Amino acid sequence: MSRKLNVAIVGATGVVGGIMRRLIAAERDNWGEVRLIASARSAGKHLSVGEESIEVQALTAEVFDGIDIAHFDLPDEVSAEWVPVAAAKGVVVIDKSAHFRMDPEVPLVCREANPEAVHDRPKGVIANANCTTLALIPTLAALDEAFGLVSMSVASYQAASGSGKEGLEALYEQIAKVADADRIGTETGDVRALLGEDFNAPFGAPLALNVVPKVGGWREDGWTSEELKVRNESRKILGLPDLKVASTCVRVPVAVGHSQAVHAMFEREVSVEAARRVLADAPGVDLVDDPDAGVYPMPIDGVGKSGTQVGRLRQSIDFPNSLEFFVVGDNLMKGAALNSIETADLVRRELENR
Ligand SMILES: NC(=O)c1ccc[n+]([C@@H]2O[C@H](COP(=O)([O-])OP(=O)(O)OC[C@H]3O[C@@H](n4cnc5c(N)ncnc54)[C@H](OP(=O)(O)O)[C@@H]3O)[C@@H](O)[C@H]2O)c1
Structure with missing residues (x-):
């Protein structure tokens, strides 16, 4: 194959998607088109990949036309529905959700442990493990x-960003709120009293000045x-x-x-x-x-x-x-985006050598 492969980042607006854009920009010469995909909420926004400004497209079946490799950075249930759609179009999917990881027909790949597993992907899907x-x-x-x-x-x-942009924003909001308060955390119940029920999401309890064993x-x-x-x-x-x-x-x-x-x-x-x-x-x-x-x-x-x-x-x-x-x-790096980039590199070399 002499042409450069086309790559998609599906979930390009998320916290992992942001690191994906940065890492793809660093190896931009390896790829043909870079396509950015997210929900209909984000369609039409422009995001940067290095020097380029690329318009985000809504997730549809047609958006995978012409794509060779797609990095999926979506919630589990959205990946469950859309990964098979992309794979049916011949796209090699590298999925970061939990949905396909334990499927015996889906390799779960980390370059340092089992790089050869990328080549055996009967469903056209490779999974990225949890962070x-x-x-x-x-x-x-x-x-x-x-x-x-x-x-x-x-x-x-x-870290809070393990829960995506919602988790990261929740932590910053809570830190701002407790930073404004006096002597917070010095008496039992202070943090709960200050933050209240509103700050239980998405961790199940306030995270500022706390640890949550769940x-x-x-x-x-x-x-x-x-x-x-x-x-x-x-x-x-x-x-x-x-x-x-x-x-x-x-x-x-x-x-x-x-x-x-x-x-x-x-x-x-x-x-x-x-x-x-x-x-x-x-x-x-x-x-x-x-x-x-x-x-x-x-x-x-x-x-x-x-x-x-x-x-x-x-x-x-x-x-x-x-x-x-x-x-x-x-x-967000080895735990998500970097591992996916390393896996894509193995697949790209395989496809380019066909
Ligand atoms: N965060 C981590 O440390 C980490 C590590 C390893 C694996 N992962 C996995 O990576 C995936 C992405 O995580 P994240 O932390 O980046 O989450 P996030 O910040 O919440 O981003 C979610 C992305 O999914 C898109 N999305 C949500 N619903 C959609 C829908 N119905 N149709 C199309 N796009 C939709 C969002 O687009 P909009 O902005 O348009 O809503 C956004 O781009 C998850 O499966 C997560 O488990 C995350």
Whole structure:
């Protein structure tokens, strides 16, 4: 194929869509037309892709005519309806919603773990994992190859933007409101009294000056959808169907950047020094681990970075063959847009070489 491929960003007006536009602009020469798509509410608006100003089109079947690869950045139920429409037109879809991820006929791809999976896509659809899982995978894939991952226990500290533009705006609004108040948070009930019921959406409780131990919807036996995603999607991407996973997902008042405290157990003996050597060379991982110099991963330093940051590496005291560490990943970059761009790059090379 000699022509350049045409690419669409579906959900171009969202928070992930905004990062997608920036990343596509950075590799603009690789693509022919770039088409921006969102709901009818946004049709006619102009958004930038680098120097270009492109008109947003409403989501219809016809809007996929002539498109080769489409990045879907839509709510689950909208993806569920429209991904098959685009795929039926021969478009290769890379979908970031949760809807197709566990479908056995849809590969769930992270370049650092299973890049070859992109080529086997019987439905024409490739799924992008959730942002919490994607922050972990580059580190886990490298450690698994070196030491054999057996189990992990994860506690997450997830940013408001994981809930899209609605979540981000809600956090900023709440911060503005509590910043104006005196001594807020010093007495029980202060934050609730100030913010009241109006600020329960979209997190289920106020997020300013608070942490909320519920991310996603409730599932059986007290688990949340996000906690089950960390387990199921990690198993699928790493090709470890028996990986033992315990996960607690928590929303914190951070704008961008998901953090996770991880306890991981391995088949083989592991030391901090050996793990550091592995991670220093691991693709997609930035080792940020110099405790004596006060260097460790934090969301304020991880935002906008391509690599996920890993540090606070410690040998577990009471568990054999185990490590403790802290991971920070930009949920909008590797957790969403960047991973999708990397997957598209693999597909583009495949299609261009046909
Ligand atoms: N945020 C993250 O950290 C993150 C990480 C990984 C995966 N994801 C996934 O990525 C997807 C997008 O998330 P986001 O955070 O970017 O959400 P968002 O900020 O709420 O943006 C949603 C986008 O979907 C469009 N949309 C909504 N309803 C539509 C409809 N009926 N028809 C056409 N377009 C519609 C919106 O267009 P309008 O502006 O026109 O309404 C907007 O462009 C979701 O599936 C999410 O789970 C998000």
